[in-house]
Amino acid sequence: MRGDVPEVRIVNGRLITVPEVPMIWLPKDGQVIAKIPARKGNRWWLHETVRIRSPRLDDGRWHLPRNCLVRLLNAAIDRYGHVLVSRDMSKLSRCNRRCLEAAGVDCDCSCMGAYHGADSTSWFERVGDVMVADLGETKRTTMLYGARTADGDPKIYSGELSGRHYHVNPAGRRGWPLASQFMCTGCVSVRARVWDHCHTHGFVRAPLCNTCNTRHWSGWQAQHGRATPSSNIDTSYYRWCPLHNQRIDGEAPCSA
Incomplete structure (x- = not known):
């Protein structure tokens, strides 16, 4: 770790960071997948704080509705300090005004999230560089977020x-x-x-x-x-x- 920023690296195609950093995956379609550090009260926290009606835990990963992403990021940063977000997107996507006005990280464009929310008031910001993995027709970008x-x-x-x-x-x-x-x-x-x-x-x-x-x-x-x-x-x-x-x-x- 450098200061209070956790180190993130890729080893044999896998993301490695300290256990206390939650990981969130936003696939092109479907629910948000979150790996949250094991801690008593996680289900209560997701239900009461993040306001998710029925969080589902499957094989150590939480399956959550897509519309919870910004709430989840704000709550997780307040709880853990940093959040690692991976997002899949099409290689053919292009940046547009929707990207610059995005309040979160849930738009699909060619900037790989670097400019998401540039024109909006958000509560978190990207920390460090964007990491990119080539998955054929799609790209997977990974970014560490912390409090603004x-x-x-x-x-x-x-x-x-x-x-x-x-x-x-x-x-x-x-x-x-x-x-x-x-x-x-x-x-x-x-x-x-x-x-x-x-x-x-x-x-x-x-x-x-x-x-x-x-x-x-x-x-x-x-x-x-x-x-x-x-x-x-x-x-x-x-x-x-x-x-x-x-x-x-x-x-x-x-x-x-």
Whole structure:
């Protein structure tokens, strides 16, 4: 890994990256196929956060409706920091205005996704180079996506989204500032990358860097960029959930 960007490489035709990076495949037709790091509550997360009615797991891969792609990308970046997206397309496709206005990565054109959303306001951006595999009549492009980076120096978060419900769809995020406009409220030492939210109550809490956001995962491994348990991480940002000290149906207040 270079900084907080995971290394991605191709070995014998297979994509290799660290286990914590989800992989999404968008075939020319049919459902989205997602390989999500094994973690308790994945089905609940897909249903409640990504708003997929009936996520189907088959042989370790999730089969999801095609119209969930942008929501899935936003939610996965907030949860994991980065997402690897592979997309199949025709070699005869051509770039057009639809490509430049695309809010996601689901149009089929010759730019291989490099300019998707160039004229739109999106919450994620391509990180690194586009990788291309020749599959005969089609091409498979693979790109790593991360949270969009704001211009200018980051500032201290002052509750700009206090009381707002967390959303992964672009319409629900209309008017939100980018998380990267702020310093991470967990370590207060680097620029934030993603929006953290309370899984119990559903409210936005604060902007975090990728490392602070994944610190609760079991089995910390430094080579994968996870934070080690430390008293230096300030969890007072939990208070930005307006129901921080309340319990719902016997659940612990303000879950991570």
